[in-house]
Amino acid sequence: MKKSRGIAILAAVLIILAGLAYSASIILSSTGKGENHNIKLGLDLAGGVSITYQVMDDNPTDEEMSDTVYKLQKRIESYSTEAQVYKQGDDRITVEIPGVTDANEILEELGTPGSLEFRDPDGNVCLTGDDVETAKAVAQTNKMGSTEYVVDLKFNEEGTKKFSDLTSAHVGEVCPIVYDEQTISMPRVNEAITGGSAQISGMSSYEEAETLASNIRIGSLSLTLQELQSEVVGAQLGSEAISTALQAAAIGLIFVAVFMIAYYWIAGVAATIALGVYSTLVVAIIYLFDVTLTLPGIAGIILSIGMAVDANVIIFARIREEIASGKTVRTSIETGFKKALSAILDGNITTLIAAAVLGIKGSGTVKGFAYTLAIGIILSMFTALIVTRFLVRALYAVGFKDAKFYGKSKERKVISFVSKRHVFYIISLAIIAAGFIGMGVNKANGKGALNLSLEFVGGTSTTADFGKNYTLSEIDSEIVPKIQEVVGSGEIQTQKIQNSTQIVFKTRNLDLDEREALNQTLADNFGVDEKTISSNTISSTISSEMTSDAVWAVVIATICMLIYIWFRFNDIRFATSAILALVHDVLVVLTCYSLLRISVGSTFIACMLTIIGYSINDTIVVFDRIRETLKNARTQDEATLKEIADKSINQTISRSINTSLTTFVMVFLLWLLGVTSIRDFALPLMVGIVSGTYSSICIATNLWFSFHKLGSKKAKKK
Template identity: 70%
Template structure:
C-alpha cells in the first residue's frame, strides 16, 4: 500500500483513528472498571482473582484404585474445561474428588448442568450390557445441513480402541435393531443401528434441538467416568488473591505502556508516535477480544497480556529499522516507507506464523492452563500483526501526508562495521554450557535432599486445612497475619488461601504436613484465634496438574516444536536453519529451568505458562535474524566459510538494534510487573525476565553461530574454512 493520502485525507484519517481509539478506550474502560465488581463480571476471572464454585464428590465404589482415581480426575478435568480452561480437579483424601470452577457463583446451577456422575451402559435390545461408559473417549453435540437444506442435530461419539472393537462387532450383528443407552438405570437414548459402525466413530441422530443433543452428549461424557460419584458438599469460594493483585497489575501495565511509548518516540521519532498510537489500539483490542470470546483471565493471564504488549512493538521495530536502512541508501522518505514495509513483511509473517503454529497445537492438544495460555497467545499474535502491518502503516502514511516528511523525523541507520560475533562462538557456547550445567548440578544437589525443583501444590499436592473462624477476615488480613504463621510452622513459602463464601471458613493449602505439623498448626489457630480444634479439618490433596495433564502439555509442546521445525525448514529451504532455531529454543528453556533450580522459585501452574512464553518469544527473535541471513545470501555464491562468516556477521549487525530495542520494550513491561506486582506474580515475572535476556542472547550469540557451524560442516557440499 503506497502512500496515496493527500493532506486532507491524512487529516481525515487521523481524526478517524482518534475516534476509533477513543471509542475502544471507552469500551475497554467499561470492561476493566467492572472487572471483579458485583455479580456480573465483564471478563471471566479465574479462582485466583474472583473465586468460583468448589464441588467435592464422594466416590461410591469401594476401595478405588489409584489408576481409577487418576482416570476419573482426568476425564472430569476435560469435562469442566467447557466452563473454563482454568478449572481444576484434584483428589482429596483417599476417595474424594474436588472440582473448582472459576467465575461462577451458583453451585446448584453447576451441579445441575454438570450432571451426577453415574453408570453408563450400552445395551442390546434384549437388555444385555455390551459396553460401558469408560469405553467412550468423547461425546460432542453438533449440527449439519441435510440434503433438503434442513439443520440436523446429532451427537458424535469417539470410542476408545477397545470400545471401537466391541461396538463394531455388536453393530454388525444388530443392524436394524435398537441399542439403548442407559444412564443410572434410565434409558436416555434408544438409537437404531442403520449400518455396521467399525471406525471408532458413531453418530446419534434424531435430536430435536442442539440443546437436546448437548444434554445427551453431556450425560454420556459424565457417565464415562471410571468411578461413580455423589455430591458430598459444594461451596462458593472467594478469590485467592486480593483486589490489590488486579489493581497493581493494571498499574504496572499502565506505567509500562507509558514508558514503552516514550521509548519508541525518543528512539524512532515520527514512526514511534505512529507505533504508540497503534500500541494503544492493540491493548484495547486485546482486552475487548478476551471479553468477547469469554476467555477466563487469571493472574498469569494478565501477565501474559502485559508481556504481549511489549512483544507487540517487535513488528514495528523491524519495520522502522528497514525504513531507516532505505533512507540511508539514498531513497526518499516516502519510498523508504513503502519498501520498508515490504521488506519487513517476510520476517514478521515467518516469526509470528511460527509462534501461531505453536499456539494452535497447544490449544488443540493441551489441557487446563496450557489451553488457556494458547488462546491468549493466539489473540496477541493475530492482533499484533494486524496493528503493525495495517494500523501503524495507515497512521504513518497519514502523518507523512499532513506534512511530517523531513528525513530527520524518521532517522537513518548508520553504517557499522560488522561485529565479529561468529568468531567468538566458542566463548558464547562455553558460557551457555556453564550456565546450563550449573542448573543441572543445582538440581542434582537438591534432588539428593528430596526435590530437584521447588515443586508447588499444583505439581505434587499437599495438605488442605479448613479453619472455621468466629468472624470474617479480608484477604489482605489473611495474607498479612495468618499466612506468615502457617509459613513459620510448615516452612512452605507457597501457601495458598481460599475463603468459603457465606461462612467464616478459610482453606489453607500447603505442602504435605506430618501429623505433628498438622497438630501444631491446629493448636496455633486455637491459641491465637480461639478456633474450636474439633472443627478444623485437614485432608491430603493431590496435585491440580495431573500426570495426564503434564503428559498432554509435554506432548503438545513436542508436536508444536516439530511443526515449527517443519515450517522453518519449508520457508527457508534449509533444515539447518530449523535445527539451529530449535536448539536455541531448547537453550532458553534450560536457562530458565536453571533459574528455577538455583533460585528455588516455586514451580506451579505459572511455570508452564512461563516456559511456553519463552518458547514463543525465543523462536520469534531468532526467525528475524535468519530472515536477514536468507536475504543477504540471495544472489551470492559462497566460496568458502569466510564468505559465510561475513554474511552471518553482517546479518547479526543489521538486526542487532532491533533485537536490543525489542528486548528493552518487552523487559520494561515485565520489570514493571515484577516491581509493582504481588508476590505470586513476582515468582512468574522473575524467570520471565531471565528468559527474555536468554532469548535475546541465544538469538544473537547462539542460533546464528550454530547455523554457521552446521552450514559449514553438514551437507552435500561442505564449505572449506581457509582459517583452519
C-alpha cells in the same frame, strides 16, 4: 495519498481508538467486581465454585482415582480451560470451576458422574462413555416444520468404529443407553451410522435433551461419584493481583509509547496509536470470546505486546536503512514494509503454530495461555501490517515528508560475534551446568531437584472457621506467618469461602502431630474452635496426565516449528540452530528456578511456554536477514558466510535490544508491583527475555555458522 485522505484516515483511526478505549475501560472497570461487562477470570484471580464428590465404589485403586480425575478434568473444560480437579483423601475428588457463583446451577448442568454404556438389543456392552467425544442438546426444525429436541453425538476414532459396527448389525432395532444400570434412552437404529456422529431424537423438551447430553458427557468416568458438598470459594491471588497487573500494563504501555516516539520519531507516533488499537482490541476479543483470564493468560498477553512492538521495530529499522541508502522517504516507507514482511510473518507464524498445538493438545492452564497468545499474535500482525501502515502513510501525506522526521540509520562498527562463538558457547554451557549441579545438590540434600509447588506434589488442605471475615492481605500478614511456624517456610496457598468466615489453607503434606500442632496454633492465636477445623490429604491439581499433555504439546509444537523453518528457509541448519537456541533458553530459565528455588507450579509451564514463543520469534528475525543476504552472495565460502553472519547480527541488534527492552520493562513492572506469586512468575520470565536476546545474538547464528563449517569439512574429506 492526498493530504485530505491522510487527515481522514488519522481522524477515523483516532475515533475508532477512542471507541475501543471507552469499551475497554468499561470491561476492565467491571472485571473482578461481578458486573455484566467483565472478563471471565480464573480461580487464581476471581475464585469460583468448589464441588467435592464422594467415590461410591469400594476400595478404589490409585489408578482408578487418577483416571477419574483426568477424565473429569477433560469433561469440565467445557466450562473453563482453567478448571482444576484433584484427589482429596483416599476416596474424594474436588472440582474447582472459576468464574461461577452458583454451585447449584453447575451441579444441575454437570450431572452426577457415573458409568455410561451403549448396549445392543441383547444387553451386551458395545461402547462406553470413553468412546464419546462430545454430546450436546440441540433444538432443530424437522421436515414438518415443527421443533424437535435431539442430542448430537460425536465419537472419537475408536468409538466411531464401535458405533459403526453396532448400528450396522442392528438396523431397525432398539439399542438402549444405560447410565448407572438404569436405562436413560431407548433409541431405534434407523440406518448404519459410520461417520462418527449421530443424533438421539424423541425428547419432549430441551431440558430433557440437555439432561441426557449431560449424562453422556460425564458418563465415561472409571468410578461412580456422589456430590458431598459444594461451595463458592474466593480468589487465590485476590483483586490486588488484578489491579497491580493493570497498573503494570498501563505504566509499561506509557513507557513503550515514550520510548518508541523518542527513538523512531514520527513513525513512533504511528506505532503508539497502533499499539493503543492493539491493546484495546485484545481486551475486546478476550471479552467477546469469553476467554478465561488467569496469570498464565496474562503472560500470553505480555508476550504478544512485546511481539506487537517487535513488528513495528522491524519495519521502522528497515525504513531507516532505506532512507540512509539515499532513497526518498515515500519509497523507503513502501520498501521498508515490504522487506519487513517476511521476518514478521515467519516469526509470528512459528509462534502461532506453537500456540495452535498447545491449544489443541494441551490442557488446563496450557490452553488458557495458548488462547491469549494466539489472539495477541493475530492482532499484533493486523495492527503492525495494516494499522501502522495506514498511519505512516497518512502522516506522510499530511506533511511529514522530510527524512528528519524518521531518523537516520547510524553507521556502527561491525562487531565480530562469530569469531567469539566459542566464548559464548562456554558461557552458556557453564550457566546450564550450574543449573544441573544445583539440582543435583538440592536432590542430595533431600530438598528435591526443583522446588515443586503444591500443584505438582499435593499436600494437606486445612479448613478452619475463624469467626471473622479476614481480607486476603490480612490473612497473608497475620495468619500465614503463624502457620509457617508449624509447617516451615514452604509454599502456603490460601482461599476464602464466600459468605463464610471459613478459610482454606493448603500446605505441604502434614503428619498427624503437625496437624494437631497447627490446630493448636490456630486455636491459641485466633480463637478458632478446634471442632471446626478439618484437614485432608490432597493430590496435585496438575496430574501426571496433564503434565504429559503439556510435554507432548511442547514436543509436537517444537517439531512443527522445526519443519516450518526448514521449509521456509530451505536449510535444515537454520531450523536446527533455532530449536537448539530455544532449548538453550529453556535450560537457562530452568537454572534460574533451580538456583533461586523458585516455586514450580502452573506458572512454570506458562513461563516456559512464553520463553519458547519469545525465543523463536527473536531468532527468526536474524535468520531472515541472513537468508536475504545469502540470495545476493556470489560465493558461500567460510569467509563469506562469516561476514554475512556478523553483518546480519549487527544489522538486527538494535531491533533485538529495543524489543527486549520494551518487553522486559513490562515484565519488570509486573514483578515490581505484583503480589508474591506474580513475582515468582515474573522473575524467571525476565531471565528468559534476557536469555532469548542473548541466544539470538550470540548463539543461534553462531550455531548456524558452525554447522555450515562442519558440513564443509565433511565435504572436503569426501
